[in-house]
Amino acid sequence: MHRIYLLLLACLATACQAPTDASETQSPFPYTITENTPKRTLSAAMERSFHHYSAIHPRDNELYSQFKYTELKGLDYHGHDGTISRRDPSKIIFENGRYYVWYTRRKTPVIPVGAKRAHESNDTIPSTDWDLAEIWYATSEDGFTWEEQGVAVPRPPKPHVGWRSVTTTDILKWQGKYYLYYQGFMEASGKRGDYCPVTASFADSPDGPWTPTNRIIIENGPEGAWDQYAIHDPYPLVHDGKIYLYYKSAFNRPNPVWVGGGLAIADDPLGPFVKHPLNPVTSSGHEVSLFPFKEGVASITVKDGTEHFTIQYAEDWVNFEVASICELVPIAPGPYVPDAFTDTRDGQGITWGLSHFTNAGKNGVNPHSILARFDCDLSQTLDDPRMKQTGTYHDPQVYFRQGLSKQQRDRIAQETTQLQQAE
Ligand code: AAL
Numbered sequence: 001m002h003r004i005y006l007l008l009l010a011c012l013a014t015a016c017q018a019p020t021d022a023s024e025t026q027s028p029f030p031y032t033i034t035e036n037t038p039k040r041t042l043s044a045a046m047e048r049s050f051h052h053y054s055a056i057h058p059r060d061n062e063l064y065s066q067f068k069y070t071e072l073k074g075l076d077y078h079g080h081d082g083t084i085s086r087r088d089p090s091k092i093i094f095e096n097g098r099y100y101v102w103y104t105r106r107k108t109p110v111i112p113v114g115a116k117r118a119h120e121s122n123d124t125i126p127s128t129d130w131d132l133a134e135i136w137y138a139t140s141e142d143g144f145t146w147e148e149q150g151v152a153v154p155r156p157p158k159p160h161v162g163w164r165s166v167t168t169t170d171i172l173k174w175q176g177k178y179y180l181y182y183q184g185f186m187e188a189s190g191k192r193g194d195y196c197p198v199t200a201s202f203a204d205s206p207d208g209p210w211t212p213t214n215r216i217i218i219e220n221g222p223e224g225a226w227d228q229y230a231i232h233d234p235y236p237l238v239h240d241g242k243i244y245l246y247y248k249s250a251f252n253r254p255n256p257v258w259v260g261g262g263l264a265i266a267d268d269p270l271g272p273f274v275k276h277p278l279n280p281v282t283s284s285g286h287e288v289s290l291f292p293f294k295e296g297v298a299s300i301t302v303k304d305g306t307e308h309f310t311i312q313y314a315e316d317w318v319n320f321e322v323a324s325i326c327e328l329v330p331i332a333p334g335p336y337v338p339d340a341f342t343d344t345r346d347g348q349g350i351t352w353g354l355s356h357f358t359n360a361g362k363n364g365v366n367p368h369s370i371l372a373r374f375d376c377d378l379s380q381t382l383d384d385p386r387m388k389q390t391g392t393y394h395d396p397q398v399y400f401r402q403g404l405s406k407q408q409r410d411r412i413a414q415e416t417t418q419l420q421q422a423e
Contacts, residue, residue: 232248284305327392354371355371
């Protein structure tokens, strides 16, 4: 009996091994792909192409897109001297015949000193680009020219949550009322870290007036938890008759920092929000941006982590898989999501939104951020082949600007010297 078990185990082990050489058992991979091609023994890469992604060619992948950018008109940046900054745009909504967006606006007499010098900040000197900031809003008839309407949520007086800075907001429309969720800083960002909880304000109109709750809506995690310090980028959507609020936290310091996304769910816009036991539900990205797509939710995964610059998809709104790999992905995207609050089971996707650039000051001089518009085809309804191409060609200067440091040049010179000496 023992011998049979060993034989069975050997067969099982062989069958489970990834095929390394099927050449003697199958014809060469065909020039023209047919419906039979995916049935052959495939390499790992072709296995992913046929069985992981939704289409074998980016052109046919509804969750792949290029991104096109347009400079906005109508917003003043004081000559880009660094004293005015606009960043971290919310989702965009369409109400009263126009588009609305909310964002972090900093207007300070001097430029930020930087997180590392946060101890030098005070009531007028900001530590970071989002310190001493407020939530402002703007409207637009066409999505390209925007008119700043004014402050939506000012900084509240001490000791209310957000007295130091209110930043990085997003919008929820729920049963005819409007809610703004945002980071509420109680100390200058950078003093201990970029530490804050999330609070909220509500209004009967997108034009306000906004009533602050003056309380924490999404608590920091317990001591030792991944989200114990930072609850960033609150991003609400409506699903399954509830508010699905995604957020970001950064963890694992002082080891290599991880940026991950969490999910908190509530029946009422002001909570209580219950954090998902599988948090963090995303492993990469930075700012949080998602949209309902078909029966699930898709996420735009920005610049950090092993799966940065991907569009991801979770049919269950929790477990995300990479749906495509993209380039020039918008930073801090605030998309126009027509079905963000409709509790849809057939999310239509997105075609545009606003994002930001945090290096608007040239070469680090006068650091500040600007808002910009992005366009894409991550939509079931749009079919724009020009958005589905791969291979964006940049001016060579774009590459040359990512130059070697002095240390890297020295290392290369040393390697060359060692080669010459070894001859
Ligand atoms: C942004 C967001 C949060 C961070 C800072 C301002 O990109 O992730 O809002 O706190 O940077």
